Amino acid sequence: MKWRLIPLFAAPGRVQMAIDRWLLEQHSSGSHPSTLRFYTWSPAAISLGYHQHKYPEAWQHLTWQGQLVDLVRRPTGGRAVLHQGELTYAVVTSGLNGSRTQVYQKLCDFLIQGWRSLGIELHYGTAGRGYIDHPNCFGTATSADLVLANGTKLIGSAQLFSQGAVLQHGSIRLEPDTELFAEVFGTKAEPIALPMAIRGECLTVMVAEALMKAATSCFDMQFEVQPLSPLEWAAIESMQIKYGSGKKK
Numbered sequence: 001m002k003w004r005l006i007p008l009f010a011a012p013g014r015v016q017m018a019i020d021r022w023l024l025e026q027h028s029s030g031s032h033p034s035t036l037r038f039y040t041w042s043p044a045a046i047s048l049g050y051h052q053h054k055y056p057e058a059w060q061h062l063t064w065q066g067q068l069v070d071l072v073r074r075p076t077g078g079r080a081v082l083h084q085g086e087l088t089y090a091v092v093t094s095g096l097n098g099s100r101t102q103v104y105q106k107l108c109d110f111l112i113q114g115w116r117s118l119g120i121e122l123h124y125g126t127a128g129r130g131y132i133d134h135p136n137c138f139g140t141a142t143s144a145d146l147v148l149a150n151g152t153k154l155i156g157s158a159q160l161f162s163q164g165a166v167l168q169h170g171s172i173r174l175e176p177d178t179e180l181f182a183e184v185f186g187t188k189a190e191p192i193a194l195p196m197a198i199r200g201e202c203l204t205v206m207v208a209e210a211l212m213k214a215a216t217s218c219f220d221m222q223f224e225v226q227p228l229s230p231l232e233w234a235a236i237e238s239m240q241i242k243y244g245s246g247k248k249k
Contacts, residue, residue: 003093003215005223006037008208013045013072013083018240019228020169021075021160023092028165034093036215036223038208044084045070046184049077049158064180076158076169082184085176087204089211090169093219100159107168111146111155114214118207122146122154152190174203 006019016039026032044064048055050073062069064084089111096103105124112122125145146155157170173192181189216222228236 001221002033002224003219003221004033004035005212005225006035007225007227008038008205010040010042012043013041013047013070014240016041017072017074018236020090020167022236022239024160024162024165024167027092027094028163036212037090039088040204041083043067043070045072047072047074047081047083049079050074051077052079055080059184062183064177074158076160076167078156078158081156081171082176082181083171084180086174087172087207088169089172090167092165092167094165096166103166104157104159104168108146108157110211110215110218113218114211117210117214121149125153152192154192172207174207
């Protein structure tokens with residue numbers, strides 16, 4: 001079985017969310033294969049869960065490195081995520097049976113295996129639905145999230161289902177700016193103790209490559225690397241207009 005792999009690239013949050021939504025719609029209609037991609041957000045952004053309507057007004061005026069921090073709504077649920085110093089993954093596929101939590105765990109297997117290959121063991125969080133009262137996605141870890149041995153949350157994920165297909169995307173914390181994190185959430189970001197071997201300027205590429213390799217084993221497939229075409233970009237732009245992704249309210 002062949003999946004599409006879209007190469008890693010940075011773009012504004014409204015663009016990245018439109019791509020994920022477009023991929024889900026295309027796959028659920030049967031016109032696009034299962035897809036894996038990794039991406040970063042430029043400029044830095046805060047993404048809000050689809051149903052998250054309350055957040056501090058100050059978030060609309062935050063800046064980082066001279067640029068306004070974007071405020072973007074995700075098509076998926078969950079709480080707010082700061083997208084800076086992190087890597088985001090997105091999986092779009094179908095044919096998975098079980099509850100939402102079971103689907104989460106099936107799709108998280110490649111994350112666990114990939115990080116294990118880098119020398120880090122991850123486990124599922126244990127928090128209950130108390131997360132709905134917490135504005136910060138990384139302030140608590142549910143059974144759908146992956147944490148380090150000391151309980152620090154490394155990966156927070158969210159889902160959206162459509163006609164038997166699922167979009168699961170999530171933020172992987174790597175090297176967040178602690179001052180920006182504190183300004184957003186009013187609390188210090190827990191440091192991530194990464195092995196020396198995977199630190200440095202190529203960190204996002206190294207992590208993405210490890211996770212891609214793990215995915216081929218977990219999903220029993222091969223990747224066809226295929227960037228987005230001009231026609232696909234045009235369709236995604238239309239989707240941004242349709243849903244108004246990324247516009248501050």
